[in-house]
Amino acid sequence: MDIASIDNFLRTTATELAVKVAAAIAFLIIGRWLIGRVIALMSAAMNRNHVDPTLTKYLGSIVAIALNITLVLGILGYFGIQTTSFAAMLAGAGVAIGAAWSGMLGNFAAGAFMLVLRPFKVGDFVQIGGVTGTVHELGLFGTSIITPDNVMTLVGNGKVFSDTVMNYSSQPSRRVERTAQLDGSVDPFDAIARFKAAISKIPNVVDTPAPEVNLLDMNLVGPVISVRPYCHTDNYWQVYFDTNEAIVRVCKEAGWPAPTPSNITKMIQMQG
Secondary structure, three states: OOHHHHHHHHHHHHHHHHHHHHHHHHHHHHHHHHHHHHHHHHHHHHHHOOOOHHHHHHHHHHHHHHHHHHHHHHHHHHOOOOOHHHHHHHHHHHHHHHHHOHHHHHHHHHHHHHHHHOOOOOOOEEEEOOEEEEEEEEOOOEEEEEOOOOOEEEEEHHHHHHOOEEEOOOOOOEEOOEEEEOOOOOOHHHHHHHHHHHHOOOOOEOOOOOOEEEEEEEOOOOEEEEEEOEEOHHHHHHHHHHHHHHHHHHHHHHOOOOOOOOOOOOOOOOOO
């Protein structure tokens, strides 16, 4: 190769390559800046609409990754590199990853929907996925629940979203369900009046809705009285146990006999 050919190469190919490299670097810097601006604008819009910060963060990450891949493919195309096979390879990898992580992706999608729909929030007392407890953390892949016996339990969001969700904290009050089995000799109407008076004195029992004390059933032992006060979820167990104590105290103060099953024996005389 003579000097003229080398000089011609440097004047044409090398110079063109240097321009392309400089342009690619400029495209990368400007593209990254534009991507940052898009993410910032999207985050600001979601914050103005009070979207959950966790959802905002993860959606921003997904959009940033997608835009950065698009930017890299555009720069490679500018250099004349065929990106069709590269894009096909990414698509194939995405399918393979999706098949391998189908459960994780399902939990991710369910978590995103829950962050938007908000069937419950941190601090709510719920029953989800067969687990009852207080919501500790709502993540994109799983929801952490602290059960009443203080055990941290992680439930996959896919199971949460596909199962029944019972949110005990969504309403201002919750009903406590208790019953009192009385002896057959006890007047049920007198018992109802006594129970109503006792329940009204229990701390944290709300007036609206009013406590419900009714004749629930009659059996061979005697009348069954339902005792149902209402309270805030935070006071549920206190009212629950105080109601039990109130029932026992009323029965003791009234001097009612303990309910005992009655056996009826019928003698049939056979005639010869």
